[in-house]
């Protein structure tokens with residue numbers, strides 16, 4: 001497969017889909033007949049416990065040429081850019097923590113060829129542990145090679161992938177997904193896939209959640225429509241390859257470490273499937289943005305695309321939030337993001353353009369982290385401009401898109417994220433804090449009108 005137009009999709013977030021690449025391959029009226037049509041094997045893929053409440057239960061039935069179990073044992077393979085544990089404080093810990101505000105210049109693409117999506121995954125920060133199904137991880141991928149005769153699955157959690165540079169041509173067990181910057185793709189735990197890079201060197205961000213699957217946020221008083229609409233989520237249609245006598249590698253991330261196995265046939269041999277456990281993509285340009293049409297800056301939860309809930313009602317393990325192009329019309333209002341300290345941690349990335357809290361330094365392909373209760377907000381240049389400019393309706397950044405992974409977990413950072421030296425120096429910006437040092441004192445108890453801009 002080679003271009004977006006060859007792909008057909010099924011629509012609707014969380015729907016139960018049914019699709020067959022060969023007419024009549026889906027058994028009728030039952031999941032596990034004595035003999036499956038065309039000599040296929042039936043295999044269930046469970047994405048929730050069998051006993052999960054019906055509203056949360058996720059599973060799919062796959063009808064494939066061979067069951068997935070036809071393979072030789074796994075062996076451990078080095079995974080220096082991933083971490084097994086986010087625990088800090090031990091001498092040999094893989095991670096460290098800091099309350100400092102952090103900002104990274106664009107993460108550098110690999111200098112040498114042959115780095116595929118899996119081996120280009122670098123963990124930046126995270127919390128918790130997949131083994132107890134609690135926590136999250138944030139990664140970036142920096143890759144330049146397509147995966148051929150191989151597949152990957154993540155046993156640890158669901159991956160929400162945000163491409164920043166380069167399209168992703170993804171072959172999954174359940175069919176093909178073609179994803180470009182300004183779109184996202186979610187690949188749930190256990191689903192096998194290969195990532196091909198039609199544009200060569202590719203970069204993006206990845207949010208991994210260890211506990212619950214992603215959901216659309218409740219809309220409350222917004223009503224029944226808006227934000228990310230369910231019908232805009234696209235699922236693959238069944239597509240299979242019948243490849244025998246080949247050397248095919250499957251890599252898994254299992255408790256933060258990579259393991260590989262070999263088999264002699266393609267893993268992409270699912271001829272038909274039905275169910276509600278499947279990968280999906282979403283075009284962020286379809287987000288129906290809601291914002292103030294009167295005054296004040298609403299909290300960014302109005303821009304939530306997907307959420308992975310924690311066990312505390314109303315609190316996310318992680319939210320995926322975007323800052324979409326939109327009209328800014330707030331009257332007598334400081335329009336950029338307010339100065340802020342948050343019990344949630346805020347990891348931000350930039351797909352293109354700029355961001356309304358930062359005049360300089362926050363660049364596409366880079367990132368920032370404002371950790372739990374660490375102060376942050378507009379830099380000095382942004383503050384001066386926004387406090388003095390005449391307020392007209394303005395279309396904010398028609399070509400730009402920033403996003404945030406917001407989490408209730410306290411994040412630890414990998415040594416790679418904090419210490420990695422590139423040819424041009426560290427990607428971590430040591431001088432980030434300086435963007436706030438020039439903020440002036442305007443307070444004057446004798447002048448209620450203030451003296452902005454003087």
Ligand SMILES: O=C(O)Cc1cc(O)ccc1O
Nearest residue numbers: 299300337338340346357376
């Ligand atoms: O810190 C940030 O830039 C993210 C953010 C954006 C916003 O519009 C309001 C609050 C907030 O934390």
Ligand SMILES: [Fe+2]
Nearest residue numbers: 340342346376
């Ligand atoms: Fe914030």
